[in-house]
Amino acid sequence: MQHSREFLLDSYRRMATIRRFEDRVHDEFAGGKIPGFVHLYAGEEASAVGVCSHLENRDVIASTHRGHGHCIAKGCDVGDMMKEIYGRRSGLCSGKGGSMHIADLSKGMLGANGIVGGGPPLICGAALTAKYLKTGGVAVAFVGDGGSNQGTTLESYNLAKIWNLPVIFVVEDNGYAESTASAWSVGGSQTGRAAGFGMPSAEVDGFDFFAVHDAARDMVERARKGGGPSLLHVKLMRFYGHFEGDAMTYRGPGEVARLREEKDSLKIFRGKVTAAGLLQDHELDIVEEEITDLIDGAVRAAETDVFPTAADLLTDVYVRY
Amino acid sequence: MTKKTYRQAINEAIASEMRRDHRVIVMGEDNAGGMGAPGEDDAWGGVLGVTKGLQPEFGRDRVLDTPISESAFIGAAAGAAATGLRPIAELMFVDFMGVCFDQIFNQAAKFRYMFGGKAVTPLVIRTMYGAGFRAASQHSQCLYPIFTHIPGLKVVLPSSPYEAKGLMIQAIRDDDPVIFFEHKVMYDDTGDVPDESYTIPFGEANLTREGDDVTIVAFGRMVNFANQAADEMKRDGIAATVIDPRTTSPLDTETILDSVAETGRLVVVDEAHPRCSMAADISRLVAEEAFDALKAPIKTVTPPHSPVPFSPALEDLYVPNPARIREAVQAVMAAN
Numbered sequence: 001m002q003h004s005r006e007f008l009l010d011s012y013r014r015m016a017t018i019r020r021f022e023d024r025v026h027d028e029f030a031g032g033k034i035p036g037f038v039h040l041y042a043g044e045e046a047s048a049v050g051v052c053s054h055l056e057n058r059d060v061i062a063s064t065h066r067g068h069g070h071c072i073a074k075g076c077d078v079g080d081m082m083k084e085i086y087g088r089r090s091g092l093c094s095g096k097g098g099s100m101h102i103a104d105l106s107k108g109m110l111g112a113n114g115i116v117g118g119g120p121p122l123i124c125g126a127a128l129t130a131k132y133l134k135t136g137g138v139a140v141a142f143v144g145d146g147g148s149n150q151g152t153t154l155e156s157y158n159l160a161k162i163w164n165l166p167v168i169f170v171v172e173d174n175g176y177a178e179s180t181a182s183a184w185s186v187g188g189s190q191t192g193r194a195a196g197f198g199m200p201s202a203e204v205d206g207f208d209f210f211a212v213h214d215a216a217r218d219m220v221e222r223a224r225k226g227g228g229p230s231l232l233h234v235k236l237m238r239f240y241g242h243f244e245g246d247a248m249t250y251r252g253p254g255e256v257a258r259l260r261e262e263k264d265s266l267k268i269f270r271g272k273v274t275a276a277g278l279l280q281d282h283e284l285d286i287v288e289e290e291i292t293d294l295i296d297g298a299v300r301a302a303e304t305d306v307f308p309t310a311a312d313l314l315t316d317v318y319v320r321y
Numbered sequence: 322m323t324k325k326t327y328r329q330a331i332n333e334a335i336a337s338e339m340r341r342d343h344r345v346i347v348m349g350e351d352n353a354g355g356m357g358a359p360g361e362d363d364a365w366g367g368v369l370g371v372t373k374g375l376q377p378e379f380g381r382d383r384v385l386d387t388p389i390s391e392s393a394f395i396g397a398a399a400g401a402a403a404t405g406l407r408p409i410a411e412l413m414f415v416d417f418m419g420v421c422f423d424q425i426f427n428q429a430a431k432f433r434y435m436f437g438g439k440a441v442t443p444l445v446i447r448t449m450y451g452a453g454f455r456a457a458s459q460h461s462q463c464l465y466p467i468f469t470h471i472p473g474l475k476v477v478l479p480s481s482p483y484e485a486k487g488l489m490i491q492a493i494r495d496d497d498p499v500i501f502f503e504h505k506v507m508y509d510d511t512g513d514v515p516d517e518s519y520t521i522p523f524g525e526a527n528l529t530r531e532g533d534d535v536t537i538v539a540f541g542r543m544v545n546f547a548n549q550a551a552d553e554m555k556r557d558g559i560a561a562t563v564i565d566p567r568t569t570s571p572l573d574t575e576t577i578l579d580s581v582a583e584t585g586r587l588v589v590v591d592e593a594h595p596r597c598s599m600a601a602d603i604s605r606l607v608a609e610e611a612f613d614a615l616k617a618p619i620k621t622v623t624p625p626h627s628p629v630p631f632s633p634a635l636e637d638l639y640v641p642n643p644a645r646i647r648e649a650v651q652a653v654m655a656a657n
Contacts, residue, residue, distance in 0.1 A: 060404060094437030101435040110403060111436065115427050121396020122428060128397055129404040132346065132382060152423070155393035162388065316438035317472050319496035321524070321571050 008273055011053055011209060013287050015045040015266055018069040020288075020295045021078060022240070025068070025085060028299060029244045035087050038099045041069030043239035046265035047172050048073035050212025051140060051232070054220040058137040060108045060126035062119030064172075065100050066238070067112025070142055075107045082298035088305035095308045096316070108137075116177075117143060117150025120169065124156050127165035127223075138166040138223040145186055146177025148193075157197040157229070166223035168216065169194075169231040172206065178242045179250040190233035199230050206236030207263045210272065237263065322513035328371050330482040330514045331447075331503065334489035335372065335409060337518050339379050342407060345493060347375055348385040348394055349411025349447075356386035368413055369449070369508055391417055395446065396424035399498070402444035403432055407493060412448040414456075415464045415502065429498045430473030444498040445489075451542055451592055452629045452640045453506040461629035461636075463593035465540070466602070468500045469569040475499045475523055476570040480544035482512040487521030488567060494520065504542040524571030528580075532560025535650050536580040538603050539563060539590035543622075543641060547590050550646035559654060569599055577603060578611050585616035586653040590646055595623040617656035620649040 003011075022042040028034050041048070044066075052061065052073035063070035071081055076092060084091030085099050092102055103111035110126060113119050123141035130137035143153055148171045160167040171190045173182050194201030200222070202215045212234060219230040237259050241248045248256070273279045325333070339345045353376035354365025366373020376384035387394040391412060398410035412418065418425070425446065432440035452461040468476045475497050479485035485503070492499040529544060530537075530551040539547035544565040551561040562580050566573050581587050587607050591600035600621035607619060622641045630636050 062400075092437065093435060093439070096437050097435040101431075103432075103436040103440070105403065105436070105439055110400065111432070113428075115423055118396075118423060118428055121393045121424055122400030122403070124393060125397035125400020125402070125406075125408075126404045129401045129406050132401075133405060152392045152396065155390045156396075158388060159390055159393040159397060163385070316433050318475070319433065319441060321475075321497075 003278070005279060008279055009283065009287060011049055012266070012269055012284055013291065014049045014053070014073055015209065015269065016288055016291050017078060017294065018042070018045045018048065018072045019266060020291050021068060021072060024295050024299060026240060026244060033303070034085055036098055037243045037245070038085065039066040039243050040238070040240040041066050043259065043265070044172060044174060044206065044236050045069055046209040046212050046269070047170065047206045047234045047236055048142070050209050051168070051170055051216045053213060054216055055108065055138070055140065057106070057108050058130070058135050059139065060110050060123065060130070060137065061140040061142065062110045062123045062126070063112045063142050064119065064144055064147060065112060065114055065116065066144065067100065067102055071102050071104070071109055071112065074109045076102065076104045076109055078294060079298040079301050082302040083305050086302040086305070087307065088302055089308045089312065090305050094312065117147040117152040119143065120153045120156035123167055124159050124163070124165055127160065127167045128163065130166055136224060138168065138220055140168045140170060142170045142172060144177060145171065145173040145175070145182035148173070148190060149185060154193070157193070157199065157231070160229035161197050161199060164226070164228040166226070167229040168219045168223060169229065171231065171233050173233060173235050174238045176242065176250065190231065194231035199228070201231040201233065203233040203235065206234035207265045207268055209265060209269050323516060324511050325482050325514040326508060327482045327485050327503070327510045328369070328508040330486040331371050331489050332373065332375070333514070334486045335493070336375060336378065338490060338493040339375070339383065344405065344407045345409065346383045346385065346401070346406055347372060347409045347411070348387055348398060350387055350389055350413055352376070352411055353384050353386050367411065369505065371503070371508070372411070391421035392424055395421040396428060398444055398446070399424055399429035399442060402429070402442045402498070403440050407443045409445040409447060409493065412446050414460045415448040415450045416459045416462050418464060418467070425498070426471045426474070430471050433497070434473060441496050442498050443496045445492045445501055446499070447501045447503060449505040450502045451504040451506055452624070452636055455631065455633055455636060457631035458628040465500070465502050465569055466593050466598045469599065469602070473498065474570060475568060477501045477523065477568050478541040479503070479567070480541055480565050482510060482514045484521060484527070484567065486514050487519050490518055491520040491523060495523070502541060507542055521567065523568045524573050525567065526573035526576040527565045527567055528562060528576070529565050530561055530563040532562050534560045534584060535562070535586040535588060535653060536577070536584045537561050537563045537588045537590060537646065537650070538577055539565060540569065540599055541592065543590040543592050546641065546643045547646055550643040550650065553643065554647055554650060559650060561650060574606055574610070577606065581607050581611045582614045585614050587615070587619045588622060588646065588649045588653060589619070590622045590641055592624065592641060595621065595626055598623060617653040620653050622646050622649045
């Protein structure tokens with residue numbers, strides 16, 4: 001591991017921020033404080049952070065309905081995200097988007113997306129902008145195993161390839177599209193599909209930050225240098241249900257408990273860096289405490305922020321109408 | 322003024338805006354044509370030649386041919402628009418919206434609202450519509466009411482070469498997603514079109530005929546039919562106002578309501594299917610806002626509620642025509 005202490009602490013901080021954010025949203029949703037419905041990313045942190053730690057503001061990502069982790073990994077403000085999820089006026093999207101539509105274009109976050117497979121075509125466009133304006137930027141489409149079966153995703157593989165766009169398709173295969181197993185729903189394999197479109201690809205253990213980070217490095221560098229698109233198949237699982245309130249009757253007995261015990265990306269990260277003597281446990285504990293304060297503050301601020309008013313209902317439908 | 326075709330007017334508008342702003346790019350199936358094929362470059366310039374000559378002038382970086390993959394490239398145009406370009410994407414026939422509509426109505430149309438006003442999506446989607454080409458059920462529909470239904474989209478229906486150029490330049494300069502409907506039967510229509518650039522604002526209707534007896538609201542190609550009917554009826558002593566709203570979204574409701582207040586009679590001519598159409602929408606508007614001004618029930622002139630037929634014998638029965646508009650006007654004039 002050739003990483004600086006600063007990088008390791010920052011990566012752990014981002015992953016732990018996602019975990020605590022999602023755990024807290026889980027609790028507050030159960031307590032009836034959050035309207036609508038939410039899809040939580042807990043368990044998948046190593047993927048978002050492993051990929052996005054290669055990215056800068058000029059790089060653009062598109063996310064999924066399970067988007068909180070990608071938002072945090074790409075640098076969206078956690079307090080403004082929480083306000084958005086609470087539907088408050090000073091939320092990141094002024095309370096008009098909610099959990100499934102959090103976006104911050106100034107951070108290169110082109111939106112979570114309520115439509116499965118909605119993001120990849122958009123990311124081809126973001127990559128086209130980067131290529132045409134010669135910004136040196138790359139674009140990353142996160143899709144799930146469910147989204148990997150959408151025509152939009154497969155069409156985007158083809159377009160990115162023939163236009164030689166700086167795109168990385170990250171297929172986060174968490175084992176289930178809603179309640180349907182990816183082992184059943186995906187014909188062929190993700191890497192085989194990439195090969196079919198002439199794209200380099202890799203399959204990685206999505207619980208291991210370092211595996212994701214290393215695999216993504218090559219792909220981001222290739223895209224930046226004009227080498228075109230590639231595909232990263234990240235194998236992982238989510239700790240929570242498809243949505244909050246999902247009884248997860250499709251999962252095996254003890255599956256989630258085992259997952260939390262054996263495949264917790266935070267524990268795996270901590271184990272690796274402490275065993276290698278790169279960081280001490282107490283340093284990571286301090287990070288955890290800071291994150292607890294951050295999330296507490298975010299929830300307090302969200303709870304006390306005002307709701308949008310009637311005057312906000314019709315603003316921003318158009319730039320001008 | 323120079324006589325130009327509807328096709329030339331659109332081409333000229335795009336070319337002049339591409340010269341003016343390097344962020345304007347064009348993409349679509351066969352927009353240049355012959356990509357990767359052994360024959361000539363710019364082989365087609367669009368399936369009906371509207372984008373001919375753009376690739377030789379602006380190059381392959383700015384005039385991008387696409388695979389037949391509407392979801393990918395219409396979505397890419399939306400993503401490019403949200404990240405700094407001003408793409409003009411061609412959805413060859415509007416009938417093909419079925420394979421890419423999500424990227425238009427769930428993505429491009431909603432970015433600004435969903436993202437709390439932080440997104441700007443200056444996207445133009447050019448698309449061919451309309452019957453009369455013997456192109457049958459999957460290449461002849463209008464479908465603009467479906468786009469008009471979606472908040473976040475602007476919908477433009479140019480009715481002449483002059484209108485086409487000014488509205489296209491406005492569409493390209495506009496910061497919202499615009500769906501620009503080109504009637505495939507009108508590409509060879511000619512009219513006076515200035516050589517210089519000009520814009521026609523959205524949401525400002527054009528009165529193509531003025532008269533006190535009846536208001537005819539018509540869209541796209543139907544404006545020409547309404548004008549023709551109005552001119553014929555003038556000989557019979559009926560003076561019609563013909564309103565071309567130019568855009569169905571935004572819609573110039575004020576001009577329509579003001580006119581109905583004066584004439585007390587309304588005929589709406591819409592080439593789209595009759596249910597949930599512009600004909601239904603304008604009728605609803607006037608019934609709600611100007612009911613007291615009406616001297617006769619509103620009449621609509623539309624095709625029947627059926628797919629567009631192929632056989633010329635049937636298609637000619639399907640499409641509204643000046644004779645049917647005259648009949649509708651005579652009916653509202655007779656009521657009293």
